[in-house]
Amino acid sequence: MAYTKRLDGRKFDEMREIEGKVGVVKNADGSAMFKFGDTVAIAAVYGPKDLYPRFMQNPKKGKLRCYYDMISFSVNERKRPGPDRRSNEIGLVTEKSLTPVLSLENYPNAVVDVFVQIVQANAGTRCAGICAASLALADAGLDMKDLVCAVSAGVVDGKVLIDIDKYEEDVEGMTDIPIAILPRTGEVSLLQLDGKVNREELKEALELVKKVSKKIHNAQKKALQEKFK
């Protein structure tokens, strides 16, 4: 059966409701929340601060460390608390997706810690985490070249959909492509793929994400402006 309609009635290029907010964790040097519908991520930034142990310090440039964690009741079937292989990997790709926008050379011998916590999950958690983390870095006042906008694209039956939810993620034959874009240049800093697509479909997905990333960017800018009102 061909996929012709989305269960929640969204258009194929329509994201769920998005919302950003900065300053959600008072203790942190910078923090933010980002939502795609029912998927809610919060991120906190601590640093730049001295990196220890000392032998890890780099006098040429600072280090970015990202941690991703899902809280146990963020999902339907309780997730065992604590890190696992999946969260380690997502921490790593989050780091890679944010590194290009940071001017880490301005922070010699230092480390910037980013903690992402998924408070409520309905697919697209790593993307929500990256959106929140980039906002939190901006909130912390770090030297940045751009924000980072991430959203997941799905490909099924030759159709490209944006921001797939849990139900869509589990649809037979769905390919999940989390993508992060730097809105100013349109460069891609995160690209993962599970499933099967052809070159045209991938290109279409990337173009579509680039298009909707403007909306994410606007929501992020709005969140930052809101803080300084």
Place this chain on the structure above:
Amino acid sequence: MNKEYIVGLLEKNERIDGRKLDSYRKITVENGVSKNAEGSARVKIGDTEVIAGVKMDVGEPYFDSQDKGVLIMGAELSPLSSEDFEPGPPSTQAVELARVVDRGIRESNSIDMKKLCIKKKEKVWMVFIDIYIVNADGNLLDAAALASIAALKNAKFPEYDEKNERVKYGELSKKSLPLDKLPIACTLYKIGNKIVADVSNEEEKIVDARLTVTMTEEGIHGMQKGGDKTLSIKEIDEMVKIAEARTKELRELL
């Protein structure tokens, strides 16, 4: 901010934020903050923010309590919430926090565990309560305990498919948990020779001793002393007296 300054103020019965010695910061309790949990709550005490969630599953009872459900409590002092917390497995502080909250609920028989039994020796409901600190600004334990009780009160059993022996997550029944008494934790802290309630982070750093008292309307169900210094019997008595008054007020927030 140095120790002498805080202690100096306390000598005059004053605190850095202008509160009375035995009073709490502003407390808010928000129920049902998570869509995928069977029950959840967010509690803020001043700038301390905690969320607690209840998840349920069906499993085997413990050997020594074959007609009773299972309660499992966990706490994470997430590195997101403070500079002082590191990533990794739960720290001793997190384990203590979870265990003190757990004991308060267990010892007060707050949940009628027998009503969580589906089939003796074989199948019982398991209740998982997980506590996450979102922002740590002192007195985490009282916030965690309050959030846990609020989440339990907020929880509904998920539907259970008897035939396939599966919990139908996402489908909640109208049935609440068999909750009876509501245990409330109140921690009193000794700084110098003064006793204060609900310390902020700055005060907590110079605490000499602390005592957590968990109470229901019927009495004290749990206690835990912490800190490097001792407490006199008189001080303990005074702390319990304050706890009696404070837990009564805290209970009204639920």
